[in-house]
Amino acid sequence: xTRFLYILIPLLPLCSFVITLLLGKRYFKRQxxxxxxxxxxxxxxxxxxxxxxxxxxxxxNEDIYTWITSGSFNVTVGFLVDQLTVxxxxxxxTVSLLVHIYSIGYMHGEGGYPRFFAYLSxxxxxxxxxxxxxxxxxxxxxWEAVGLSSYLLIGFWYEKQSAADAxxxxxxxxxxxxxxxxxxxxxxxxxxxxxxxxxxxxxxSTLQGHTVHLLGYDVDLITLIALLLFCGAVGKSAQIPLHxxxxxxxxxxxxxxxxxxxxxxxxxxxxxVARTHDIFNLSQTAMNVVAITGGVTAIFAATxxxxxxxxxxxxxxxxxxxxxxxxxxxxxxxxxxxIFHLYTHAFFKALLFLxxxxxxxxxxxxxxxxxxxxxxKYMPITYWTMLIASLSISGIPGLAGFFSKDExxxxxxxxxxxxxxxxWFLGTLAALLTAFYSxxxxxxxxxxxxxxxxxxxxxxxxxxxxxxxxxxxxxxGAVASGWVGVPSILGGHDGFARYMSPVIAQAEENxxxxxxxxxxxxxxxxxxxxxxxxxxxIMYMKKKELPDRLAQMFPNVYRILFNKYYVDEFYDAVxxxxxxAIARGFINEFTDRGVIEGIVNGIPALINDFAxxxxxxxxxxxxxxxMIMAVGFVVIAVIVxxx
Amino acid sequence: MVPLDWYLMLGSIVFCIGMIGFxxxxxxxxxxxxxxxxxxxxNISLVAFSHYLQDLRGQILVFFIIAVAASEAAIGLAIVxxxxxxxxxxxxxxxxxLRG
Numbered sequence: 005x006t007r008f009l010y011i012l013i014p015l016l017p018l019c020s021f022v023i024t025l026l027l028g029k030r031y032f033k034r035q036x037x038x039x040x041x042x043x044x045x046x047x048x049x050x051x052x053x054x055x056x057x058x059x060x061x062x063x064x065n066e067d068i069y070t071w072i073t074s075g076s077f078n079v080t081v082g083f084l085v086d087q088l089t090v091x092x093x094x095x096x097x098t099v100s101l102l103v104h105i106y107s108i109g110y111m112h113g114e115g116g117y118p119r120f121f122a123y124l125s126x127x128x129x130x131x132x133x134x135x136x137x138x139x140x141x142x143x144x145x146x147w148e149a150v151g152l153s154s155y156l157l158i159g160f161w162y163e164k165q166s167a168a169d170a171x172x173x174x175x176x177x178x179x180x181x182x183x184x185x186x187x188x189x190x191x192x193x194x195x196x197x198x199x200x201x202x203x204x205x206x207x208x209s210t211l212q213g214h215t216v217h218l219l220g221y222d223v224d225l226i227t228l229i230a231l232l233l234f235c236g237a238v239g240k241s242a243q244i245p246l247h248x249x250x251x252x253x254x255x256x257x258x259x260x261x262x263x264x265x266x267x268x269x270x271x272x273x274x275x276x277v278a279r280t281h282d283i284f285n286l287s288q289t290a291m292n293v294v295a296i297t298g299g300v301t302a303i304f305a306a307t308x309x310x311x312x313x314x315x316x317x318x319x320x321x322x323x324x325x326x327x328x329x330x331x332x333x334x335x336x337x338x339x340x341x342x343i344f345h346l347y348t349h350a351f352f353k354a355l356l357f358l359x360x361x362x363x364x365x366x367x368x369x370x371x372x373x374x375x376x377x378x379x380x381k382y383m384p385i386t387y388w389t390m391l392i393a394s395l396s397i398s399g400i401p402g403l404a405g406f407f408s409k410d411e412x413x414x415x416x417x418x419x420x421x422x423x424x425x426x427x428w429f430l431g432t433l434a435a436l437l438t439a440f441y442s443x444x445x446x447x448x449x450x451x452x453x454x455x456x457x458x459x460x461x462x463x464x465x466x467x468x469x470x471x472x473x474x475x476x477x478x479x480x481g482a483v484a485s486g487w488v489g490v491p492s493i494l495g496g497h498d499g500f501a502r503y504m505s506p507v508i509a510q511a512e513e514n515x516x517x518x519x520x521x522x523x524x525x526x527x528x529x530x531x532x533x534x535x536x537x538x539x540x541x542i543m544y545m546k547k548k549e550l551p552d553r554l555a556q557m558f559p560n561v562y563r564i565l566f567n568k569y570y571v572d573e574f575y576d577a578v579x580x581x582x583x584x585a586i587a588r589g590f591i592n593e594f595t596d597r598g599v600i601e602g603i604v605n606g607i608p609a610l611i612n613d614f615a616x617x618x619x620x621x622x623x624x625x626x627x628x629x630x631m632i633m634a635v636g637f638v639v640i641a642v643i644v645x646x647x
Numbered sequence: 648m649v650p651l652d653w654y655l656m657l658g659s660i661v662f663c664i665g666m667i668g669f670x671x672x673x674x675x676x677x678x679x680x681x682x683x684x685x686x687x688x689x690n691i692s693l694v695a696f697s698h699y700l701q702d703l704r705g706q707i708l709v710f711f712i713i714a715v716a717a718s719e720a721a722i723g724l725a726i727v728x729x730x731x732x733x734x735x736x737x738x739x740x741x742x743x744x745l746r747g
Contacts, residue, residue, distance in 0.1 A: 622746060624744065624745045624746025626678075626740075627739065627740065630669050630670050634670060
């Protein structure tokens with residue numbers, strides 16, 4: 005593949021963004037999806053070509069254009085296409101293409117139709133820039149640009165207050181993470197003098213043993229850099245404590261949730277950690293932080309998902325939880341397993357979201373699962389695809405989610421560290437909850453009696469083919485995408501890890517853990533998945549009074565979970581309110597009105613006053629002027645004579 | 648022969664009469680005449696110096712001044728007529744458009 009074709013991959017969505025944004029409303033109107041779809045389709049074809057070229061051993065790493073040169077600070081726009089990048093390219097372009105097609109049906113007749121597609125193209129461009137970067141600056145550019153497009157798309161229905169607020173929240177919460185990320189990038193430049201991946205990764209080991217003095221402690225430099233980078237990942241990938249924006253981001257249109265907030269953008273954090281694994285590998289502390297953050301988030305989000313009634317929020321918390329899995333894998337050094345899960349997760353989670361969107365479409369925007377039920381016979385395609393996605397996420401053998409999740413749990417278990425065992429325990433527990441809440445959603449939504457209004461019932465229908473075809477294609481992904489990574493114990497070749505090995509060396513498996521143990525771990529996670537599904541079946545199909553009884557038996561637990569551990573309220577009290585109070589009391593009253601407006605209004609007032617005094621001299625009486633002239637002349641004459 | 652001092656005294660007296668007239672008169676025409684007097688006061692001293700120094704350049708300058716004064720009078724009187732038409736007055740203290 006030539007250099008030009010690699011450049012085209014992100015360039016085409018960018019062109020489509022510019023054209024659709026500028027001309028869409030006037031010239032394309034209802035056909036505004038054409039150019040974006042053609043662009044992303046071409047990118048997809050090019051990504052497939054890139055995949056085949058990488059598989060045959062030709063990676064690409066070149067600088068295209070010098071962006072900034074200032075002394076020793078040198079930033080280029082360059083593309084690095086290796087095994088890791090290609091996986092991301094395939095995930096991003098595939099899901100993006102399907103979401104584009106789905107949106108034709110979903111966004112049909114919506115105001116701002118061209119704008120929607122323009123933003124989707126902008127997002128695709130940004131995400132491709134992010135994954136194809138060969139230096140930290142371009143990574144950072146893509147990082148912020150996907151944040152921007154996420155903001156624009158969450159607030160797509162900006163007339164709705166809650167949507168505008170959610171967009172703002174996503175942006176502000178991400179700022180916290182990105183601040184750390186930015187500092188990390190700056191520190192890399194300060195200590196290594198370069199932002200190029202090649203240079204940084206080959207020289208980072210020279211910093212081993214260096215410490216920096218921070219707040220009275222000597223901190224290991226590499227640990228500090230790794231943790232700062234991880235800050236960014238925590239924000240972007242919605243891990244504890246910055247997970248609060250992702251569930252709110254569901255205010256955006258559902259295709260956006262599927263593309264940005266499930267399959268691609270939120271996985272950027274995992275991608276970044278995997279990309280910079282050379283840094284993380286040098287710091288055990290940072291690795292432990294990553295693993296434990298991931299493990300805790302996985303279980304934390306899963307418990308919240310148990311009791312939510314909003315169909316999209318359940319899936320959103322599920323996303324947070326699955327992202328936790330990916331970090332867990334990275335934290336125990338199994339980056340390939342994390343990326344493998346990222347890749348399979350993109351398919352089944354995008355599918356779950358698009359199915360949820362299809363349900364909403366049929367229910368006229370209703371989100372509350374309590375008002376659904378019995379939809380199975382009205383929308384069979386949606387039902388079956390969502391069922392398969394749920395089976396996949398629950399880890400049923402043979403489906404995509406099984407292979408990747410099991411790989412993560414096994415790698416965590418066999419890492420041979422206390423942290424590994426701990427996160428394995430958390431992950432296994434989370435797997436139980438995952439199976440439970442996924443099937444709770446299925447049973448409550450699609451089985452039983454319809455509980456909505458009569459009008460809604462009258463309206464129930466299967467979605468148009470523009471929406472069901474992407475569902476079916478993604479369904480194939482949710483089933484088959486895991487087959488590339490069948491572990492050797494099941495007669496496979498461990499293909500995915502092998503494929504990734506040129507970029508990411510495989511984590512060493514603990515020697516003492518043999519095949520029997522691996523089998524046992526796998527069997528345990530299968531059993532746990534089945535138990536979760538069965539428990540959901542009992543509670544929501546057989547004994548329907550059981551959930552309410554449980555809620556009454558443990559009112560406190562239920563209340564805490566239902567209110568998402570009060571994290572939002574906590575942030576509101578600790579951060580939002582004080583900041584607002586300072587903004588109102590000090591910034592607005594004192595700085596803005598007092599100082600700034602004082603200066604801005606004061607200087608003109610002063611000049612005005614002086615000028616109006618000065619203008620009194622201009623009496624308009626000619627005699628006065630001549631008198632002044634004469635007196636002046638006499639004075640000058642006297643001075644000259646007396647000299 | 649009349650000494651130089653006398654010419655200079657005559658010149659400055661004419662100039663001062665013109666200056667005072669300019670200052671105390673209200674009538675625009677009279678002020679105009681006063682300006683002409685001031686110019687002529689200067690002209691007298693220039694001619695006197697020219698004669699005293701036996702240098703014709705002073706007298707050439709006087710010709711220029713007379714020519715400029717004539718054209719200035721033409722334009723000035725035209726302005727005066729326009730002001731008078733517009734304002735219906737010829738007294739300077741009733742025209743104060745430029746008051747600050």
